[in-house]
Amino acid sequence: xxxxxxxxxNQSQAIxxxxxxxxxxxxxxxxxxxxxxxxxxxxxLLSGQGVYNALSVMFTYVIPHMTVPVFFMMSGYLFFRxxxxxxxxxxxxxxxxxxxTLLVPYILWNIIPVIVNLFRYSVLAVRNxxxxxxxxxxxxxxxxxxxxxxxxxxxPTNILGWNGCYLTGPLNGTxxxxxxxxxxxxxxxVIYYLIKKTKVWLIVLFAVGYVVNITIPVHGLxxxxxxxxxxxxxxxLSGRNFCEFSRRHVGWLLPATLVFCGLGVYYGGIKExxxxxxxxxxxxxxxxxxxxIASFLIEKYGLKPNRFLTRCTFFIFGMQMINILGVGLxxxxxxxxxxxxxxxxxxxxxxxxxxxxPALTAGVCMLTYYxxxxxxxGISAILSGNRSKDIR
Numbered sequence: 091x092x093x094x095x096x097x098x099x100n101q102s103q104a105i106x107x108x109x110x111x112x113x114x115x116x117x118x119x120x121x122x123x124x125x126x127x128x129x130x131x132x133x134x135l136l137s138g139q140g141v142y143n144a145l146s147v148m149f150t151y152v153i154p155h156m157t158v159p160v161f162f163m164m165s166g167y168l169f170f171r172x173x174x175x176x177x178x179x180x181x182x183x184x185x186x187x188x189x190x191t192l193l194v195p196y197i198l199w200n201i202i203p204v205i206v207n208l209f210r211y212s213v214l215a216v217r218n219x220x221x222x223x224x225x226x227x228x229x230x231x232x233x234x235x236x237x238x239x240x241x242x243x244x245x246p247t248n249i250l251g252w253n254g255c256y257l258t259g260p261l262n263g264t265x266x267x268x269x270x271x272x273x274x275x276x277x278x279x280v281i282y283y284l285i286k287k288t289k290v291w292l293i294v295l296f297a298v299g300y301v302v303n304i305t306i307p308v309h310g311l312x313x314x315x316x317x318x319x320x321x322x323x324x325x326x327l328s329g330r331n332f333c334e335f336s337r338r339h340v341g342w343l344l345p346a347t348l349v350f351c352g353l354g355v356y357y358g359g360i361k362e363x364x365x366x367x368x369x370x371x372x373x374x375x376x377x378x379x380x381x382x383i384a385s386f387l388i389e390k391y392g393l394k395p396n397r398f399l400t401r402c403t404f405f406i407f408g409m410q411m412i413n414i415l416g417v418g419l420x421x422x423x424x425x426x427x428x429x430x431x432x433x434x435x436x437x438x439x440x441x442x443x444x445x446x447x448p449a450l451t452a453g454v455c456m457l458t459y460y461x462x463x464x465x466x467x468g469i470s471a472i473l474s475g476n477r478s479k480d481i482r
Contacts, residue, residue, distance in 0.1 A: 095389060097331045104333050104384035105164050106395035109403040112157040112380070117410055117448035119154030120264065120421045127358025127365060142437035144355055146444065151359025152351055152369050156376040158267050159318040163332070163377060165271055166322025169278060173327065176282060188275050191475035196268045198473060199408040200236050200261045206412070236261045238269075238309050246363045248303035258309060264411040273310030274319045281316075285324050293317065293324055301370045318377065333385035336378040343382065346375040398460075405474045406455040424450040 123146040133139045169184060211223040241259040259266035274281070284292045296317035306312055325332060336343065350372035357365035387393040410421050428443040428450060462470040 097334045100385050100388055101331050101333045101381070103388050103395060104381055105167075106400045107384045107388065107393065108160060108164075108380055110396070110399040112160055113403045113406050114448050114452050115154050116157045116264075116407065117421055117451050118149045119151070119157070120411060120419070121150055121425055121444060121447050122422070123150045123444060125151065125358070125361070127362050128356045129358065138437040142441055145441060147359050148351070148355045149444075151361055151365070152354040152372065153376075155360060155369055156373045156380065159314065159373050159377045160380055161267065162271075162315055162318035163322040163325075166274075166319035167326045167332070168322070169275060169319075170282065170323040170326045173282060176279070181279065184278075185275060188272070192268055192272050192275070195404070195408060195473055195475045196260075196265055196272065197237070199265055199412075203261055203412055204231060204236060231261075241266075245303065245305070246361065246366050249363060249367050250302060252304070262408065262411055264407065267315075267407075269310045270312060270315035271319075274315055278323075281320055281323055282327070285320060285327055289328075290324065293321055296320055297374065301367065301374075303366055303370065332378070332381040336380075336382035337385055340379065340382045343375050343379045347372060347379050350375060401474065402456050402459040405459040405470075406452055408473065409455045409458060410451055420454060421447065421451045424454060 125143055125146045127147065128135060128140075128144055131140065131143060133143075135141070135144060172180060207227060208224065211227050215221045215224050237260050239258045240261040241263040243258075260269060281292075288295075296313055299313035300317045304313060306316075324330075325335070350368050353368035354365055354372050357363075357368060359365045360369050411419050425443065425447040428446050429440075432443045432446075433439045434443075459470065459474070462473070
């Protein structure tokens with residue numbers, strides 16, 4: 091390793107380099123494939139069905155779950171940067187910026203499905219000469235269901251045997267991440283104070299809550315967000331560097347990631363109690379390993395982030411889970427299209443279609459972003475949190 095490597099520059103490039111591939115991996119997790127844990131499967135692992143099932147568990151219910159934590163780490167690091175000493179003036183400026191980069195896009199990406207569905211029901215009303223569908227839809231939605239909790243998914247019982255765990259999210263379900271970021275940004279003074287007072291022990295406490303899978307009954311707060319946002323804050327406030335730390339400890343991060351990933355797949359990923367436990371352990375080690383890999387590629391091969399891919403990442407995040415006119419989520423429409431083209435007669439065909447789904451979904455979102463940025467740059471900028479620039 092080069093002794094004169096500029097770690098700060100290396101880390102800045104790694105953050106930008108990771109954004110797009112992480113977002114494509116996020117899409118893998120939203121393909122929602124039907125699987126069974128390898129442990130409980132009644133078919134041989136080395137059969138066609140066994141390999142297909144194991145790969146589906148790995149790329150749907152294990153691997154994608156390291157992506158959002160990395161985004162939390164980046165967000166925490168960037169939020170607490172320039173906070174060597176607490177300043178309410180800097181805090182207000184950070185909150186002002188996140189009003190435009192988080193809150194406004196969060197509101198819009200949750201309103202878009204409402205507008206789309208109102209259009210759909212209005213067309214049906216004209217066709218059927220009845221406005222009942224429109225009226226029923228309006229009565230069925232509320233500000234709470236649009237912006238706070240429209241999705242309520244049961245989570246597996248944790249390893250302590252505690253029930254009642256669940257995952258909630260707004261109308262555009264994938265935006266639970268932004269919901270958490272908004273809350274974390276608001277309570278950042280508390281996180282700052284605790285990091286300064288407890289040092290690494292706050293991280294340890296949050297890590298235990300995360301791995302054990304303890305649910306916090308407050309919308310916008312989870313141990314997922316608290317842990318990795320605070321990790322980012324701890325690193326910047328203590329003068330540490332993700333890339334330098336990760337590459338120094340890659341000797342144990344790599345085998346730990348592989349072992350925990352394998353155990354997560356064997357026990358069914360996030361759908362099963364022990365699968366969730368090992369997947370969360372995998373997430374912690376892999377989150378750091380991702381920085382080590384990006385850092386190495388940048389230093390060794392001069393790999394640089396693509397500006398267009400970096401800027402459209404946020405747009406892909408918002409668009410990929412929107413329900414189009416009641417037909418289905420964009421990611422599911424892309425998957426079904428590939429099934430119709432490639433076929434579903436063999437596990438090989440299913441695997442190929444499933445692996446191509448994230449690429450097609452990202453491609454559809456990228457094309458939409460490009461066209462908006464070219465012909466309606468103002469809308470593109472708002473929807474992407476003012477991350478859009480002239481890419482022509």
